[in-house]
Structure formats: C-alpha cells, structure tokens
Amino acid sequence: MNAACAPGTVLLVGFGADAATRLAAGLNALGFVCESVPFDEGFELLEVVPFDAVVTVFPFPREVPMTRFMTRLRKHSSACQHAALVILTDEFSRPEAETLRGRGANLVFPVSVEVSELAAALGAVTAAAVRVPLVTLVQLELATPGGVRRVAAQCENVSETGMFVRLGQAVPIGTTVGFELVLPGEGYRLRGQGLVVRHGIGSRQGQLGVALRFAALDEDSRYRLKHFIEHHGGEPPAGGRLWRGRG
Incomplete structure (x- = not known):
C-alpha cells in the first residue's frame, strides 16, 4: 500500500x-x-x-x-x-x-x-477514495502542552476522505489536528480537522509525512472538495500533471 x-x-x-x-x-x-x-x-x-x-x-x-x-x-x-x-x-x-x-x-x-x-x-x-495529487501549502494546528502551535506543511494529495501532508516531523497516530488550505483554481479556503491515521514517506524528496482522515468538515467544504476532485478527474498516471497552489 x-x-x-x-x-x-x-x-x-x-x-x-x-x-x-x-x-x-x-x-x-x-x-x-x-x-x-x-x-x-x-x-x-x-x-x-x-x-x-x-x-x-x-x-x-x-x-x-x-x-x-x-x-x-x-x-x-x-x-x-x-x-x-x-x-x-x-x-x-x-x-x-x-x-x-x-x-x-x-x-x-x-x-x-x-x-x-x-x-x-x-x-x-473499504475501497480507497479517488485521490488528486495536489502540491500546496497547508497550515496545521497542533495541540501541545504549551498551547496550540501552527505549523506550515505541504499537501501531497487529497481525496474526499483525507489527505497526505509532508511536514518533516512526527505527529502521534490518533492526534486530531486542525488544517487550512486553499483549493487551487477555486480560491476556496478549506478548513477543518483531521485525524492522523498513518505515518509515511512522501513520494517526493523522501520527507516524512502523515495521512490525515477528515474528522470534521462542514457541508460546504465537502461540496467544494467533491467538485474539485471530480473536475480534475482523480489521480493521473505517473508523470501526470500535479496541481500546484500557492496557499
């Protein structure tokens, strides 16, 4: 996998x-x-x-x-x-x-x-949801003993159920984190919470990352995300185009 x-x-x-x-x-x-x-x-x-x-x-x-x-x-x-x-x-x-x-x-x-x-x-x-490769800045909010800490990370792909982000540091499985990113081409600011379900290595540069499964996403955000994924047709073949956003 x-x-x-x-x-x-x-x-x-x-x-x-x-x-x-x-x-x-x-x-x-x-x-x-x-x-x-x-x-x-x-x-x-x-x-x-x-x-x-x-x-x-x-x-x-x-x-x-x-x-x-x-x-x-x-x-x-x-x-x-x-x-x-x-x-x-x-x-x-x-x-x-x-x-x-x-x-x-x-x-x-x-x-x-x-x-x-x-x-x-x-x-x-539990067939995997269609993914869209998406390289864009994502802001994460991590709860720490000293309070909430904001961390800049990079999204690598997104689906209707979750996303993979590279951030170069360990976050325990089971942790709930807040996130915010902008969907390229739409300018929609996607905000919600995700549950860390897996650690992994990103496909580029070998940087550590985490798989987030969406735990809290409002109906409008789900609609926008679904539209974005359907419009871009899921994951292209290897070497296919990646959507790059500035965040």
Missing part, C-alpha cells in the same frame, strides 16, 4: 488476546491500521473515531445485545455510521450471524479466517 495514501483503518471489537494479536499483526503488516478493544470500549470508540471498518466477534456477551451494538454503530451521530461491519463467528453461531448480512453487517467469516482473506475482503469494502 502506498504510504502516501490514507490506509484502511480497522477497529477490532471483542476478541480475546490471541485472536486480537493475530488479526491486528496480520492486518497491520498488510497496510491497515488496526486498534483492538474489548466490547465496552468499542461501544464508546466507534461513536467518536471514524474507522473504515469494524470487525467484531459473534455472538456478543449477554450484557451487550447485538441490536444495541448495531443501533449505536449505525445511528446518524456515530463516527462509524458508514463503516463496513465484518462479523467473525464459530460454525455453531454462523447461521444466526448470516441473518445480519445486509441488515447492518457487510460480511461474515469464520473466526479462523486467514488474515490474507480478511484483508482482501476489507480492501474491497
């Missing part, structure tokens, strides 16, 4: 230590960013952090009804409302799990599924 492309983010919910380690290590090695939590933490996290996919074990414990989990996942205010839901289950419970496919769940696999098979399925249901 290209490091300059925002990766698929996966929340593993309710797995035992051995299964969680196997799945997280395997998916991370294949380019995903995974976080594994117990059921109670998963309930809280999926409402506030946008993941591309939620992978959960089935059946749920008695104190956590599946209907309650599904309602919380798919409600309008949930950060994971549109995330793919993949269920892993044993053979005894599989018939019941299959009834959830198309009713909130996307896929059902045996809990012993090979990581490579799961990764392929996750890649299919």
